[in-house]
Amino acid sequence: MDVKGEAARVLAELHAQADPMRAEKEKSYLKSDLVHIGVTVPALRKVAVSAVKAKPTREEVLALAQLLWDVTDEGRPVHEARMAAIDVLVKRSALLEPRDLGMAERLIRDSVSWVYVDVIADKVVGGLVVRHPHLATVLDAWVADPYMWIRRTAVLALLPGVRTGNPDLERISRFGDALIGEREFFIRKALGWVLRELSKKDPAWVVQWVEPRLDAISGVTFREAVRRLPAGEAARLSRPS
Incomplete structure (x- = not known):
């Protein structure tokens, strides 16, 4: 898997479905300080899961999730990118090992x-x-x-x-x-x-x-x-x- 390429593709597809009105409503509902693109949950999940439809390795899954989680726009994390990172981990959770609990903890501590x-x-x-x-x-x-x-x-x-x-x-x-x-x-x-x-x-x-x-x-x-x-x-x- 071209991890960087997949991360870029996911982001491009999310931006292609941007709905500014939905973004504002979601941002308000979640009381969020993050950047919101405005993509429905089913559409977001479809895009994220498509990135790991093949048979990625554990390392590729972790790397893709981390890349998406770390995406920023003008210095602020992007909500949909973080949700996509989580969907990637969930879709391929069977690949995760006990040592990956550390990554899960880092993401939680970085969540608000x-x-x-x-x-x-x-x-x-x-x-x-x-x-x-x-x-x-x-x-x-x-x-x-x-x-x-x-x-x-x-x-x-x-x-x-x-x-x-x-x-x-x-x-x-x-x-x-x-x-x-x-x-x-x-x-x-x-x-x-x-x-x-x-x-x-x-x-x-x-x-x-x-x-x-x-x-x-x-x-x-x-x-x-x-x-x-x-x-x-x-x-x-x-x-x-």
């Missing part, structure tokens, strides 16, 4: 929005943890990290295990207790999402975890945790004040 962090956390970090369970020990450090987006990643990276029917209940409980007093909305929401997803498969566990913590759990976390509970299970819980 859920729109980048959430996909990396779920599809890249979470995917690596599912395939290489020993990596979960990294999440143990991340859940106490000063950077809020790293803490959110530690929680959201547990989602793939829940979806595949192999939830890390010990970490869900431990991380929940560590973060139950969080003031950050995005952390409270993330914990609620994990509990909500788990409630689809093991509602009794979620009820048993939430019930003794009703006085401590935030309203945001609580609402997400009970959203998909069967009526009978949800009836055991009362909304915290």
Whole structure:
């Protein structure tokens, strides 16, 4: 693969689909300081995925993703280029190895929005943890990290295990207790999402975890945790004040 050539092609195709009005609306919605081109998500994903349709090596995937992530316009990162970088990693995530968790961490620490962090956390970090369970020990450090987006990643990276029917209940409980007093909305929401997803498969566990913590759990976390509970299970819980 001509990595630089593919990166240039991706950018050219994105600019060819530029919609200034959409760019302004998206920039406002995301409260973003980045440069926005104004490309729909499906169109952006199609362009990004086309760059790795062949059989790139792991090194080529990482290099292409890094090139796209580092694209700037007048000194500012470009939103669509960063989204394309993430799509490239997700599309070829099966090639990633445990050592690539370091790159994922760098991208997260360079992110300032859920729109980048959430996909990396779920599809890249979470995917690596599912395939290489020993990596979960990294999440143990991340859940106490000063950077809020790293803490959110530690929680959201547990989602793939829940979806595949192999939830890390010990970490869900431990991380929940560590973060139950969080003031950050995005952390409270993330914990609620994990509990909500788990409630689809093991509602009794979620009820048993939430019930003794009703006085401590935030309203945001609580609402997400009970959203998909069967009526009978949800009836055991009362909304915290």
